Amino acid sequence: MFSPEEATAIALSLKVAVAASLASLPPGVAVAWLLARCRFLGKGLLDALVHLPLVLPPVVVGYALLVAFGHGGPLGRLLSEHFGITLAFRWTGAALASAIMGFPLMVRAIRLAIESVDRRLERAASTLGASPLRVFFTITLPLAWPGLVAGAVLAFAKALGEFGATITFVSSIPGQTRTLSSEIYGLMQVPGGEAGIWRLALVAVAISLAALLASEWLVRRGRREEHD
Numbered sequence: 001m002f003s004p005e006e007a008t009a010i011a012l013s014l015k016v017a018v019a020a021s022l023a024s025l026p027p028g029v030a031v032a033w034l035l036a037r038c039r040f041l042g043k044g045l046l047d048a049l050v051h052l053p054l055v056l057p058p059v060v061v062g063y064a065l066l067v068a069f070g071h072g073g074p075l076g077r078l079l080s081e082h083f084g085i086t087l088a089f090r091w092t093g094a095a096l097a098s099a100i101m102g103f104p105l106m107v108r109a110i111r112l113a114i115e116s117v118d119r120r121l122e123r124a125a126s127t128l129g130a131s132p133l134r135v136f137f138t139i140t141l142p143l144a145w146p147g148l149v150a151g152a153v154l155a156f157a158k159a160l161g162e163f164g165a166t167i168t169f170v171s172s173i174p175g176q177t178r179t180l181s182s183e184i185y186g187l188m189q190v191p192g193g194e195a196g197i198w199r200l201a202l203v204a205v206a207i208s209l210a211a212l213l214a215s216e217w218l219v220r221r222g223r224r225e226e227h228d
Helices: 005-038 041-056 058-071 074-083 093-114 119-127 132-161 164-170 182-187 194-228
Strands: none
Touching: 005 093, 005 132, 005 182, 005 194, 041 093, 058 074, 058 093, 058 164, 074 164, 093 132, 093 164, 119 132, 132 182, 132 194, 164 182, 182 194
16 A cells, blocks of 8 residues: 555654644643733734744745754754754654644644633632632633644644655655655655655545544533533
């Protein structure tokens, strides 16, 4: 059904997408809560910076990551010398690039969910002596969890299809950084590669559709449990 290269690309894409969505979830929740609940100087600038990857060409994001986290970059040299971590031309770098590109979608979904939470419930918990952290984990987060699921799924789908930022930052190394998108692009350069392109495209559609359907099922199940 699939060649060894295609199977490797599928497995690598799933690993990158899962790692990107899980790694970006904690900072995504924090930034979404900050934008939804706090007033501070520079809030508009932070909001613009969060959404910047949506309007920038992905190649620009990938090049910026290469400059910062490459072998000669300041952050890349720091991570390599002190922690033994290398991101450039590694699958972890592809996960980082994918996480950055999907971060705005995740933050927006979670922010909307947090804004929809009734603040009177939060204030009531505060008047009963609950700390802000306890209010967040016992009131805000449980009520906003459908938005967390939606945000994680959007980030996963974005990471699964990311191409421009990842190929600029980590290139397309067979078995290491060649994901579904870069494998499809490589097949486009090969005569007779149409069959492989269709196979991988159908796999990408199937995985994304399954993730969206699972997300919708979890959200509906959660709402039924809340009503019960």
